Amino acid sequence: MVRPSFSSSSDVRRVVKPRDPHSHKGDYGRLLIVGGSDVYSGAPALAGMASLRTGVGLVFIAAPRRVASVIRSYSPDLIVHQLNDDLVTSNSLALIEGLLARSDALVLGPGIGRDPETTAMIPRIVEDAASMNKPVLIDADAIRAMARNIGCNYSNLVVTPHAGEFKALSGVEAPERWQKRVPICVDFAKRNSCVLLLKGHETVVTDGNSVKVNRTGNPGMAKGGMGDVLSGIIGAFLAQNVNPFDAAVAGAYLHGRAGDMLVKMKGFHMIASDLVEILPAVLKKFDQISE
Numbered sequence: 173m174v175r176p177s178f179s180s181s182s183d184v185r186r187v188v189k190p191r192d193p194h195s196h197k198g199d200y201g202r203l204l205i206v207g208g209s210d211v212y213s214g215a216p217a218l219a220g221m222a223s224l225r226t227g228v229g230l231v232f233i234a235a236p237r238r239v240a241s242v243i244r245s246y247s248p249d250l251i252v253h254q255l256n257d258d259l260v261t262s263n264s265l266a267l268i269e270g271l272l273a274r275s276d277a278l279v280l281g282p283g284i285g286r287d288p289e290t291t292a293m294i295p296r297i298v299e300d301a302a303s304m305n306k307p308v309l310i311d312a313d314a315i316r317a318m319a320r321n322i323g324c325n326y327s328n329l330v331v332t333p334h335a336g337e338f339k340a341l342s343g344v345e346a347p348e349r350w351q352k353r354v355p356i357c358v359d360f361a362k363r364n365s366c367v368l369l370l371k372g373h374e375t376v377v378t379d380g381n382s383v384k385v386n387r388t389g390n391p392g393m394a395k396g397g398m399g400d401v402l403s404g405i406i407g408a409f410l411a412q413n414v415n416p417f418d419a420a421v422a423g424a425y426l427h428g429r430a431g432d433m434l435v436k437m438k439g440f441h442m443i444a445s446d447l448v449e450i451l452p453a454v455l456k457k458f459d460q461i462s463e
Contacts (some may be wrong), residue, residue, distance in 0.1 A: 174354070174380075174381065176281070177434070179424060180425065181458075186418060186422070187418050189227065191460065198229055201221050201229050201408065202273035202275045202276050203275060203382035204234065205220055208233070209285035209287075210236070210239060211285065212282070212284075212285065213239040214246070214283070214327050215282035215283025216243055216283055217233070217446050218397050219282045221404065222401040222402075222403075222408075222447070222451065223404035223405065223408040226409070226451060226455065227347035227408055228408035229240035229411075231250055231251060232251050233253065235255060236258050237254050237255055237256065240252050246340075253351075255268075258287065260293055261290065265293070272301055276413065277306055277410035278297075279308075279403050280297060280301075280314045281312040281313060282312055283296075284312060287319075288351070290313075290317070294317035302328070305328070307330070309330070309403055310330070311332045311402075312399065315332075315340070318331075320461060325364055328416055329366040330366065330416045331368055332371065332402065332403060333369075334349070334371040348372070348373070349374075350374040354383055357370050357378045358380055361380035367458065368426060377420045377424055383394075386428055388427075389428030389431050390431055390440070392434070392435050392438075392442050393431040393447075398431075406423035406424075425450070426438075433454060
């Protein structure tokens with residue numbers, strides 16, 4: 173039986189990269205986010221802004237034609253590439269592959285939707301990333317799209333479902349209490365050779381060998397967009413060559429810690445963009461200058 177432990181600030185300290193005075197943006201990773209749809213234009217923008225606030229050097233967002241300009245309008249800090257169609261389709265695979273080649277990690281799924289053509293594309297994008305040895309985080313509707321393809325035995329894969337998405341992915345109903353979730357999560361991660369982050373009141377993170385339970389966070393975070401922020405935080409660490417398990421553990425802790433800081437200021441009335449804006453205050457104490 174794998175013995176779980178609880179995440180803490182030391183998990184963040186382990187992964188935050190010291191800053192060399194002579195460094196440049198390329199030293200802190202390039203993250204590609206593929207997502208967005210006519211309904212969910214904000215999701216990839218939230219993920220991108222969260223990853224920048226966490227410390228990644230560059231963010232590329234590949235988004236459908238119809239929403240690329242909308243995503244671009246959220247912030248001048250995002251580098252948005254317009255895909256060829258109004259959805260993520262095979263017509264844009266060459267463009268996505270080119271961006272993958274230039275990137276250090278991929279976040280796939282924020283706001284991507286459930287169109288059948290898009291759903292069919294998602295396993296192909298994951299396969300391309302795996303062939304290039306790029307770490308991948310799969311979130312949102314991309315999780316449901318991988319329900320029949322998750323067993324790709326790719327150790328650089330992080331999957332971040334909530335309970336409903338986990339049931340769609342595995343066919344298993346996750347219990348509410350973390351003690352009962354742990355064996356289910358460990359079994360899933362072992363069978364699929366991936367890192368699983370099962371969201372909840374107490375988030376469980378496991379690679380099948382180690383388990384961490386995260387207890388930061390609060391009910392005010394039960395809002396749309398919060399998962400996109402989490403994906404961006406973890407993606408930033410993946411792009412900086414952090415081990416996927418460590419990246420997921422640190423990301424879950426930081427995400428909840430930011431929410432706990434916000435609840436003191438706003439009560440339960442925070443929104444996802446508040447979380448993005450408060451991340452620097454949470455991360456500041458981990459900043460280091462290398463000698």
